[in-house]
Amino acid sequence: MALRKGSTLLLTQGPVxxxxxxxxxxxxxxxxxxxxxxxxxxxxxxxxxxxxxxEASMQKKALDLAIQKGAFSPEExxxxxxxxxxxxxxxxxxxxxxxxxxxxxxxxxxxxxxxxLMMASLFxxxxxxxxxxxxxxxxxxxxxxxxxxxxxxxxxxxxSAQWTATASGAVVVGRQGTGPRVRAVTPGRIRDLxxxxxxxxxxxxxxxxxxxxxxxxxDTGYQPEDFDLVVTGDLAHVGSQLLLQxxxxxxxxxEGRHRDCGLLLYDRKRQQVDSGGSGCGxxxxxxxxxxxxxxxxxxxRNILFVATGALMSPTAVQQGESIPGIAHxxxxxxAPAGKE
Amino acid sequence: xxLTPKDYQQxxxxxxxxxxxxxxxxxxxxxxxxxxxxxxIVLELLKSMGMEQDQASALVSLSxxxxxxxxxxxxxxxxxxxxxxxxxxxxxTGFANAMSSAxxxxxxxxxxxxxxxxxxxxxxxxLVYGISAGVxxxxxxxxxx
Numbered sequence: 181m182a183l184r185k186g187s188t189l190l191l192t193q194g195p196v197x198x199x200x201x202x203x204x205x206x207x208x209x210x211x212x213x214x215x216x217x218x219x220x221x222x223x224x225x226x227x228x229x230x231x232x233x234x235e236a237s238m239q240k241k242a243l244d245l246a247i248q249k250g251a252f253s254p255e256e257x258x259x260x261x262x263x264x265x266x267x268x269x270x271x272x273x274x275x276x277x278x279x280x281x282x283x284x285x286x287x288x289x290x291x292x293x294x295x296x297l298m299m300a301s302l303f304x305x306x307x308x309x310x311x312x313x314x315x316x317x318x319x320x321x322x323x324x325x326x327x328x329x330x331x332x333x334x335x336x337x338x339x340s341a342q343w344t345a346t347a348s349g350a351v352v353v354g355r356q357g358t359g360p361r362v363r364a365v366t367p368g369r370i371r372d373l374x375x376x377x378x379x380x381x382x383x384x385x386x387x388x389x390x391x392x393x394x395x396x397x398x399d400t401g402y403q404p405e406d407f408d409l410v411v412t413g414d415l416a417h418v419g420s421q422l423l424l425q426x427x428x429x430x431x432x433x434x435e436g437r438h439r440d441c442g443l444l445l446y447d448r449k450r451q452q453v454d455s456g457g458s459g460c461g462x463x464x465x466x467x468x469x470x471x472x473x474x475x476x477x478x479x480x481r482n483i484l485f486v487a488t489g490a491l492m493s494p495t496a497v498q499q500g501e502s503i504p505g506i507a508h509x510x511x512x513x514x515a516p517a518g519k520e
Numbered sequence: 521x522x523l524t525p526k527d528y529q530q531x532x533x534x535x536x537x538x539x540x541x542x543x544x545x546x547x548x549x550x551x552x553x554x555x556x557x558x559x560x561i562v563l564e565l566l567k568s569m570g571m572e573q574d575q576a577s578a579l580v581s582l583s584x585x586x587x588x589x590x591x592x593x594x595x596x597x598x599x600x601x602x603x604x605x606x607x608x609x610x611x612x613t614g615f616a617n618a619m620s621s622a623x624x625x626x627x628x629x630x631x632x633x634x635x636x637x638x639x640x641x642x643x644x645x646x647l648v649y650g651i652s653a654g655v656x657x658x659x660x661x662x663x664x665x
Contacts, residue, residue: 333642334602338539375532
């Protein structure tokens with residue numbers, strides 16, 4: 181069972197990441213991680229007649245692939261934690277409705293992958309099942325029409341804006357087996373330092389990320405040097421700078437260890453994504469296309485995966501409210517060498 | 521953390537790159553100016569063909585609207601607007617783009633509650649405040665003429 185230290189839960193069993201898959205579209209395929217995706221669908225409509233259906237279909241594909249790669253059948257999955265950015269989480273509910281797997285919908289904005297994976301890990305750590313799934317997605321076109329403007333509307337984006345990734349990531353966590361392990365989780369606290377600009381979500385989320393990361397180190401007594409990487413997602417360019425400044429105030433120096441999913445998924449010089457990527461699918465697909473494979477082949481031993489979310493509602497922003505941020509942390513480690 | 525929202529907003533402002541005002545302004549001037557020049561050329565052409573001023577003006581507006589809707593439909597208008605900013609927003613082409621882009625986008629929710637209702641989601645405020653300002657101006661003009 182898990183051991184509580186402060187607000188961090190150390191998972192003594194260490195749930196195993198049994199299989200995972202990442203799906204993306206054209207822009208993601210042209211990015212630095214493109215070749216590592218399990219599936220790149222050049223048609224961003226995924227053969228569907230609406231963007232919502234496209235995203236739902238993409239999310240289902242990611243989960244199907246993860247189940248297939250682990251040689252499981254859907255009936256073996258005891259519970260599924262899934263979410264996305266759309267109202268009522270329709271990409272998850274509509275996309276996964278035919279699977280017949282017990283379903284728990286999750287909303288954590290762009291932090292949803294960390295939140296889902298955390299709950300899936302706790303589910304198996306607690307012995308409530310053998311296998312649990314976590315899947316999230318985001319789609320540029322469905323997010324634009326819900327949060328911003330019609331696609332063909334001519335508008336100019338400020339340099340601090342982020343580009344919603346058209347991507348999905350799915351993970352199957354097991355109680356036993358081989359693979360990278362989830363060693364600890366720190367659920368985030370909602371942090372709001374008064375940012376009201378919906379085009380600067382990195383700045384809105386950075387305080388939450390700094391709070392969760394600081395808390396993890398205080399709770400556990402570990403140092404940044406104990407980890408190969410601390411990967412946030414998706415603070416992008418602006419938020420990443422702010423995170424490092426905020427952490428330095430707390431006496432935490434990440435030096436060269438910090439990476440951000442919003443900066444890993446796209447090449448900001450080549451691709452017009454302004455500050456960087458965002459969306460539930462951004463950190464999920466970076467996790468499944470780059471971080472987990474590197475934990476599996478041993479080129480990374482220990483990382484902190486800290487997905488961040490801007491818990492923004494267009495209605496609340498229009499009413500003059502600021503944007504609350506959240507960040508959930510998972511400590512992931514490579515399977516111990518020579519065991520299992 | 522001991523950081524007040526005011527301090528943080530200062531920090532965040534320093535970390536956020538400013539909009540490229542000079543470049544954006546220059547592009548808006550050039551592209552917006554080109555659209556207006558195009559309108560003027562069409563106007564002069566029509567007048568030289570013997571059309572009355574008021575009829576020619578109306579036809580110029582209509583042709584610019586048509587051009588904007590065509591570019592929007594082919595997915596080109598937003599690409600130009602990304603560079604042009606206010607240069608494509610302010611002329612009548614911007615209004616046509618706001619209506620047609622919403623019409624295309626919300627077609628998937630049906631002709632009535634989708635296209636019909638949401639077509640005005642961006643252009644609506646322009647109509648409301650544009651017409652209100654027109655009425656107000658008319659009243660003032662009527663009494664103070």
